[in-house]
Amino acid sequence: MIRYILKRCGQAIITIIAVSIIVFIILHLLPGGLVRAQLGQKASPVQVHALEVQEGLLRPLPVQYLTWAWNALRGNFGYSYKLSENVSTLLAEYVPRTFFLVAISLLFAVAIAIPMGLWQGYRRNRADDHALSGTMLIMYSMPTFLLGVVLIVVLNIWLPVFPSTASNFGGSLTIDATDLALPIITLCLANVSYFSRYMRSAVIDNMLEDYVRTAKSKGARNRTILLRHVLRNSLNSTLTLLGLSLPYTVSGSLIVEALFNYPGAGLLFWNSAQTRDFPVLLGIVLVIAVMTVLGNLIVDILYGVVDPRVRVQ
Amino acid sequence: MTAIKVAPSSAEALEEDRRVSALRVALRTFVANKLAVASLVILVLIVLFCFVGPFVYHTNQVSASLLLENQPPSSAHILGTSPAGRDELGRLMLGGQSTIELGLAVGLLASAFGLIWGTISGFIGGLVDSVMMRIVDALLSIPFLFFVILLASIVRPTLWLIILVISGVSWLSTARLVRGETLTLKTRDYVVAAAGFGTPRWRLIARHIMPNVLGVLVVNGTLKVADAILTFAALGYLGLSIPPPATNWGEILAGGVNNIFDGYWWQLWPAAILIVLTVLAINVLGDALRDVVESRLAQH
Numbered sequence: 387m388i389r390y391i392l393k394r395c396g397q398a399i400i401t402i403i404a405v406s407i408i409v410f411i412i413l414h415l416l417p418g419g420l421v422r423a424q425l426g427q428k429a430s431p432v433q434v435h436a437l438e439v440q441e442g443l444l445r446p447l448p449v450q451y452l453t454w455a456w457n458a459l460r461g462n463f464g465y466s467y468k469l470s471e472n473v474s475t476l477l478a479e480y481v482p483r484t485f486f487l488v489a490i491s492l493l494f495a496v497a498i499a500i501p502m503g504l505w506q507g508y509r510r511n512r513a514d515d516h517a518l519s520g521t522m523l524i525m526y527s528m529p530t531f532l533l534g535v536v537l538i539v540v541l542n543i544w545l546p547v548f549p550s551t552a553s554n555f556g557g558s559l560t561i562d563a564t565d566l567a568l569p570i571i572t573l574c575l576a577n578v579s580y581f582s583r584y585m586r587s588a589v590i591d592n593m594l595e596d597y598v599r600t601a602k603s604k605g606a607r608n609r610t611i612l613l614r615h616v617l618r619n620s621l622n623s624t625l626t627l628l629g630l631s632l633p634y635t636v637s638g639s640l641i642v643e644a645l646f647n648y649p650g651a652g653l654l655f656w657n658s659a660q661t662r663d664f665p666v667l668l669g670i671v672l673v674i675a676v677m678t679v680l681g682n683l684i685v686d687i688l689y690g691v692v693d694p695r696v697r698v699q
Numbered sequence: 700m701t702a703i704k705v706a707p708s709s710a711e712a713l714e715e716d717r718r719v720s721a722l723r724v725a726l727r728t729f730v731a732n733k734l735a736v737a738s739l740v741i742l743v744l745i746v747l748f749c750f751v752g753p754f755v756y757h758t759n760q761v762s763a764s765l766l767l768e769n770q771p772p773s774s775a776h777i778l779g780t781s782p783a784g785r786d787e788l789g790r791l792m793l794g795g796q797s798t799i800e801l802g803l804a805v806g807l808l809a810s811a812f813g814l815i816w817g818t819i820s821g822f823i824g825g826l827v828d829s830v831m832m833r834i835v836d837a838l839l840s841i842p843f844l845f846f847v848i849l850l851a852s853i854v855r856p857t858l859w860l861i862i863l864v865i866s867g868v869s870w871l872s873t874a875r876l877v878r879g880e881t882l883t884l885k886t887r888d889y890v891v892a893a894a895g896f897g898t899p900r901w902r903l904i905a906r907h908i909m910p911n912v913l914g915v916l917v918v919n920g921t922l923k924v925a926d927a928i929l930t931f932a933a934l935g936y937l938g939l940s941i942p943p944p945a946t947n948w949g950e951i952l953a954g955g956v957n958n959i960f961d962g963y964w965w966q967l968w969p970a971a972i973l974i975v976l977t978v979l980a981i982n983v984l985g986d987a988l989r990d991v992v993e994s995r996l997a998q999h
Contacts (some may be wrong), residue, residue: 397836404837416853478732529932531951532971543960637844638867640735641933645956655845656937659852665853670843680838 390690398683401558405675408459409668412453416664427533468661473669476654488639490627491570495577499619500624501587502578504633507620508612510590516631519586525579530641534572541568551647569646576638577631584627588620622693629685634676725991735987738980745977749795755843761944769958772965779965780955783943788967791973794946797858798928798977801947804862807928810868810920816870817877818908822885822900832878835871843934845866851939858941861934865927873919880912914992921985925978932974948974 933948
């Protein structure tokens with residue numbers, strides 16, 4: 387088990403280094419370079435040269451990469467001239483809100499999708515399964531923002547239950563739940579449609595396995611088979627999916643934040659893209675990618691704990 | 700000179716027969732799925748609507764008109780007008796063209812590149828495989844919309860650039876899938892035997908691995924088309940698409956969303972229905988194709 391964990395950690399570290407190299411390359415592919423992106427096209431050659439010296443852009447690339455990576459490692463992601471703020475200060479303010487949104491909606495999504503998928507797999511091809519599967523497939527085929535728009539129309543315009551923006555929740559994590567309801571429900575439903583589809587087919591596959599037949603022939607009751615054996619085995623594979631879906635969910639949170647004006651990393655990212663504030667964009671990409679790798683790592687380790695067969699591979 | 704017809708050897712004829720019957724079984728499995736056939740019909744209708752529609756229903760999609768903005772449906776404008784005063788029905792057709800073109804192009808590009816990357820990585824193995832797969836892992840761990848927006852804000856978007864950007868994210872999971880298939884195919888007897896005869900590596904990959912990955916690849920490619928259309932819609936909604944008068948369904952929807960509290964339903968629901976219907980039909984089609992591929996594999 388310890389060897390398995392160490393191996394997974396090693397892979398995660400290599401992946402993070404690879405991500406940082408990719409981000410660094412993008413940084414140097416910017417048209418006119420990072421300096422032009424910060425100072426604008428009208429900057430004089432003297433200004434440009436001064437900033438190039440200040441940022442150390444005249445040194446060899448590997449040296450630049452190591453300096454940049456060392457700074458990033460200590461939480462220094464550069465300075466946003468557009469927002470007159472250290473990128474790390476901005477990250478510390480906005481990223482936790484996205485983390486919160488993603489974590490809560492994933493939690494709800496799992497809590498809904500697992501029992502639902504189990505039920506659908508058990509009632510395979512009956513009317514209720516068809517109805518649920520159809521609904522899930524339609525939701526799965528909707529752009530996330532459209533899902534949010536439908537919720538706004540139903541739960542804000544037709545039935546004024548929830549507010550349509552999440553911008554007035556202050557900025558701390560002490561929250562008025564109704565403000566956050568629509569963003570959370572949107573992101574949660576997007577994931578429910580994804581997880582339950584998978585859970586359903588995992589349950590169906592498992593029901594055909596020999597161990598279910600053995601349990602049946604031993605006279606175990608349906609409920610015992612379903613909850614004791616099938617659920618456990620289907621959960622394992624759904625857990626991996628949870629890890630793989632992290633980037634997808636974080637992308638969804640960007641859309642949700644833009645739609646509901648929720649001040650998280652996604653909204654900051656979108657605004658920065660429009661002003662071409664590259665230090666902020668790259669800082670967010672790096673931090674979110676690292677968080678995703680770590681999230682996957684945790685899921686992988688949990689998976690190894692639950693299912694010993696995984697460790698051997 | 701007269702061409703000499705060579706009768707096919709019996710082995711070739713047998714092989715031919717086998718292929719035809721496999722195709723027939725596949726076709727039968729597909730036609731039996733009524734939902735899939737309905738999806739195919741819907742997709743054909745949508746393509747006709749977008750590409751043939753403009754010849755029947757003429758609209759001015761070039762100039763914007765403040766006098767005509769946000770008009771409700773009337774005899775002059777069957778589905779009303781957009782926030783910039785363009786005919787909405789004509790706009791849906793034009794937006795559908797770019798959306799469909801992008802979906803197909805991304806599906807093809809991502810599949811082709813994923814196929815090449817995945818087979819090479821899986822077949823060669825060792826250090827090459829590790830390096831190639833870590834690159835895929837790293838790119839996969841950057842949430843795709845962040846990546847796409849980053850690239851889209853660096854370059855000025857044209858349809859082709861957006862196709863390249865979305866493909867640049869889309870091939871990753873295909874490569875992973877193909878690699879997995881390659882790893883199992885590599886150990887099959889006929890591949891090992893062919894390698895034993897001294898067949899060169901590139902020939903093994905081209906003759907034995909790639910054709911056998913094709914089934915899974917087609918299913919995956921179909922679903923990629925659906926994903927690409929959703930991503931394109933998201934970009935259009937975020938205002939990161941091709942500037943007007945060019946359009947796509949996401950951009951049209953964005954107009955409808957901005958006017959959502961004014962009750963301009965004609966700007967929202969027609970585009971919404973078209974997107975969902977298209978993506979839904981492609982997803983159903985992909986699922987049906989998967990059944991076909993699996994029934995083929997089960998026969999072996």
